[in-house]
Amino acid sequence: DLLEADFMKLQEVETDVQVISGQIAFVGKVTGTARVIKGRDDFARFTKGDILVTNQTTPEFVPLMRQASAVVTDQGGITCHAAIVSRELQIPCIIGTDVATRIIQDGEQILVDAEIGVVSRLN
Numbered sequence: 001d002l003l004e005a006d007f008m009k010l011q012e013v014e015t016d017v018q019v020i021s022g023q024i025a026f027v028g029k030v031t032g033t034a035r036v037i038k039g040r041d042d043f044a045r046f047t048k049g050d051i052l053v054t055n056q057t058t059p060e061f062v063p064l065m066r067q068a069s070a071v072v073t074d075q076g077g078i079t080c081h082a083a084i085v086s087r088e089l090q091i092p093c094i095i096g097t098d099v100a101t102r103i104i105q106d107g108e109q110i111l112v113d114a115e116i117g118v119v120s121r122l123n
Contacts, residue, residue: 020097020104020119022072025083028092028114030070031122036106037064051112053104057082065089070112072100072119094119 035050037043043064046052052068054061056075065071065085069092073082076095086093092114100119104110109122 015103017099017103018121020072020100021117022094022097022100022119023076023078024114024117025071025076025078025080025093025095026086026091026114028070028090029112030092030114031109031111032069034072034104034106034108034110036101036104037061038101045106051110053100053110054082055101056080057085061085065091070094070114072097072104072110072112074098074101 032049032051034053035046037054046064048067049069051070052064053072056073058081071082071086071093073095074097076082080095082093083095092112094112094114094117111120111122
């Protein structure tokens with residue numbers, strides 16, 4: 001069933017992956033510090049120019065998105081919140097990676113290449 005399939009997908013993540021792919025929501029190319037934000041408690045760690053890496057965004061993420069140099073999400077499609085707001089703010093955005101928050105480490109250097117839809121770990 002679907003729940004079991006999702007659970008199995010969670011179990012199969014290899015954390016030594018260097019390149020993650022997703023769907024391009026807004027084009028651009030940025031190198032910077034990944035800030036993995038899993039919830040509101042993490043917001044205070046975010047600083048201007050960080051790359052926002054999160055499961056998905058909601059309206060409460062907009063202040064962070066305004067300061068972000070790029071956005072990367074695990075979930076979402078072309079009409080999701082992260083995609084719409086990133087297009088409005090004109091910042092590179094890759095959505096639907098499935099695994100970004102479990103592979104990318106908070107504080108590591110990454111390249112968001114939203115010209116081709118990949119995120120590369122640089123550390």
